[in-house]
Amino acid sequence: MREVSRKSDSSFIPDFMAKSLIDVDFRVLKERGVRYVAIDADSTLVPYRSTKLDPKVKQFLHKQRRYIKDWCIASNRVTNNLHILSKALHAPVVPTGIIARKPRQRYFQRIIKHFDASPGEIAMVGDKLLADIWGGNRAGMVTVWVEQLGDDGLHDRLIRVRDWEQRMINKRLK
Numbered sequence: 767m768r769e770v771s772r773k774s775d776s777s778f779i780p781d782f783m784a785k786s787l788i789d790v791d792f793r794v795l796k797e798r799g800v801r802y803v804a805i806d807a808d809s810t811l812v813p814y815r816s817t818k819l820d821p822k823v824k825q826f827l828h829k830q831r832r833y834i835k836d837w838c839i840a841s842n843r844v845t846n847n848l849h850i851l852s853k854a855l856h857a858p859v860v861p862t863g864i865i866a867r868k869p870r871q872r873y874f875q876r877i878i879k880h881f882d883a884s885p886g887e888i889a890m891v892g893d894k895l896l897a898d899i900w901g902g903n904r905a906g907m908v909t910v911w912v913e914q915l916g917d918d919g920l921h922d923r924l925i926r927v928r929d930w931e932q933r934m935i936n937k938r939l940k
């Protein structure tokens with residue numbers, strides 16, 4: 767994981783970048799004041815739409831519990847199967863609503879309320895620059911952008927979301 771140095775104060779820029787979830791340094795996040803972590807599901811915790819948590823990821827995350835008080839799954843996934851991941855990780859799901867979905871602030875307020883913490887004590891970890899990072903930054907959370915795990919869904923491939931993200935990042939990094 768590396769800390770990102772910004773050219774501008776853009777809310778599209780994460781505080782940290784990491785190759786994957788298991789490269790996130792929770793000790794560093796703790797030093798930064800993070801006590802709670804919201805983890806995106808698709809392409810972050812597991813490949814797109816998967817319900818199988820890699821044992822390596824599971825083991826890693828359980829070890830990180832010493833650095834944080836609590837975590838949750840923060841996902842826009844439409845299929846109703848997040849409870850499988852929730853159980854595997856012992857992490858509750860913060861449910862979305864029709865309007866309360868990432869990157870909308872109404873959803874990030876749900877996360878803040880869930881932890882009953884101040885936004886600066888919460889880290890949002892996710893692979894999407896718009897949904898996870900832009901949304902988390904605007905809510906005042908610490909944001910960690912991880913590279914996508916596996917392939918994107920068809921919709922994201924069609925709209926070339928990763929090309930757009932790369933352009934956004936390149937323009938704004940030092």
Ligand SMILES: [Mg+2]
Nearest residue numbers: 806808809893
């Ligand atoms: Mg995702």
